[in-house]
């Protein structure tokens with residue numbers, strides 16, 4: 001596929017989305033729909049990828065930065081034929097064939113595109129154009145494939161141009177084409193705009209190819225799921241459901257248990273090891289989860305790495321964290337960015353951690369805030385412990401060395417260090433460094449006044 005070039009059409013406004021955001025950036029299974037198309041082209045090993053942008057061009061370019069794409073500007077959106085015309089300059093020198101896809105058809109699969117190449121090559125040396133069609137129960141909105149009495153393809157009738165008989169046709173154009181580069185260069189300018197929408201329709205290449213004496217063939221799909229085009233938010237949700245099903249099916253086949261696939265959202269870039277169990281209402285994106293983990297109900301995990309055998313308990317949030325093996329997080333824990341937890345760490349309910357490292361086996365079981373801290377192995381953080389890392393201007397580091405015991409309801413005023421094996425008594429405000437092995441307390445002495453209530457209130 002190295003010789004071939006792909007053009008992805010993504011300049012349209014997507015009026016039917018009723019959105020301020022360009023259509024192709026709306027997300028399907030956690031990623032912009034166009035990114036699914038780009039990933040497909042990468043999997044296929046396309047030599048070059050041209051993306052035609054126009055509406056919301058800057059946003060689309062920014063979101064697709066780093067994917068080795070050549071962007072082509074279509075300043076006025078005059079139709080799909082005009083969009084391809086805008087890409088012709090960038091296409092110069094293309095030795096292979098030109099695959100044309102829409103940025104709003106995100107479910108297309110690699111085997112299907114390979115099938116399109118196959119039927120195209122069967123057309124022989126005079127080949128000009130092939131496309132993918134599909135039979136759809138409700139073809140409303142799509143271009144219909146018009147064939148003659150012998151079944152030979154004649155043209156595409158767009159929804160707005162089709163007569164009643166044409167509207168009854170259930171074979172639709174999916175908007176995926178493969179064209180010979182020279183044929184395209186010679187004919188793209190010949191497309192006219194005398195139609196119901198006064199637009200330059202790319203499917204008008206079909207009659208032009210026939211006129212030039214070439215055959216046009218279609219790869220007709222029995223299962224139209226993967227070629228659904230997204231034009232509104234109802235279709236967006238339907239495509240999301242199909243994409244999720246595809247991702248989850250692959251995970252289940254690879255040995256991951258997904259208890260309720262209808263209530264699980266995992267994006268295509270997630271890797272999960274075998275024997276991991278995913279409970280309902282879990283969301284995971286951009287992450288790698290190890291083997292034998294349990295991710296319980298309502299957990300949200302983004303851009304993180306989780307080691308083998310770790311449990312993430314219900315309703316915990318993990319944001320770009322690194323967690324070791326056999327750890328336990330939550331329920332109701334919040335790990336903000338730059339958190340590194342070693343093996344066997346235990347984090348309990350209502351614990352918030354930010355920019356901190358915790359050593360092996362360290363425990364913070366209840367109601368704590370640990371920020372900008374460096375905590376060693378085997379440390380016990382009592383309930384309600386708070387690292388006071390911020391003085392209103394700057395952030396400071398708290399160091400808690402190996403084997404330290406922090407009693408409940410303590411505050412550590414950073415910068416401060418608690419030395420190896422030291423004890424911090426409950427309710428202490430630690431303001432100075434504590435030497436290793438020491439005990440520090442700052443509680444006032446306790447007073448008990450007998451009979452005080454009766455004396456005060458007379459009862």
Ligand code: UD1
Nearest residue numbers: 009010011012077078079080083103142143173174175229
């Ligand atoms: C198009 C096809 C239709 C097919 C359907 C499949 C045409 C005229 N019709 O219709 O036969 O059944 O796709 O999904 O091609 N775009 C541009 N510049 C433009 C116009 C569109 O880049 O000036 C891009 C859009 O961003 C979109 C793609 O081309 O990604 C398709 O455009 P859209 O308006 O959605 O075409 P459909 O009406 O769906």
Ligand code: CA
Nearest residue numbers: 104229230231
């Ligand atoms: Ca469309």
